[in-house]
Amino acid sequence: xxxxxxxxxGGKVGFAMQAATISTQQWMxxxxxxxxxxxxxxxxxxxxxLLLLAPQKFAVVFTAGSICILGALCSLKGYANFYTHLTxxxxxxxxxxxxxxxxxxxxASLWYRSTLLTIAFSVAQISSxxxxxxxxxPGGSYSMSLVCDFFKGALRHVCCSTx
Numbered sequence: 001x002x003x004x005x006x007x008x009x010g011g012k013v014g015f016a017m018q019a020a021t022i023s024t025q026q027w028m029x030x031x032x033x034x035x036x037x038x039x040x041x042x043x044x045x046x047x048x049x050l051l052l053l054a055p056q057k058f059a060v061v062f063t064a065g066s067i068c069i070l071g072a073l074c075s076l077k078g079y080a081n082f083y084t085h086l087t088x089x090x091x092x093x094x095x096x097x098x099x100x101x102x103x104x105x106x107x108a109s110l111w112y113r114s115t116l117l118t119i120a121f122s123v124a125q126i127s128s129x130x131x132x133x134x135x136x137x138p139g140g141s142y143s144m145s146l147v148c149d150f151f152k153g154a155l156r157h158v159c160c161s162t163x
Contacts, residue, residue, distance in 0.1 A: 022076060029075040037068030055118040056109040062122065063102050066129060091135075098132045101125040 044062035051058050074082040086095040101124040108117035134144050 030072045033068045033072035037065045040065030055115050059105045059109040059118050059122045063105050094132050094135055098128040101128045
């Protein structure tokens with residue numbers, strides 16, 4: 001009843017009511033995982049100049065940071081709700097791309113030990129993370145599709161004009 005009332009009154013009240021129902025333990029877990037994830041991502045970007053020499057270190061640390069941040073969001077929203085949200089019809093392609101790129105990055109760096117594949121999957125992971133993040137911003141997906149269309153056109157012009 002409270003959620004319906006908050007939703008009917010307005011988004012800000014609904015958000016405030018949702019935030020008020022989150023336990024202190026969930027908030028603590030969220031902030032600890034978020035801080036640790038941000039620390040890992042910062043460490044991975046600090047090692048970015050060494051990407052060609054040791055891409056596995058960057059890939060593993062960056063992916064661990066991604067997993068921590070996803071865990072933080074999951075703990076805040078609730079595991080079942082977060083899973084339902086990620087597997088919804090409109091979110092599934094983004095979720096599959098992001099989680100698949102994380103798995104591929106770990107596979108390429110830890111098991112296959114290919115520098116080229118690790119770099120390629122790391123780039124795919126960063127791109128899908130940006131797309132995943134931007135999709136939560138109103139109008140973000142449309143803006144990203146415009147940017148992608150621009151780069152596709154530019155690449156097509158460069159590749160096809162030389163043939």
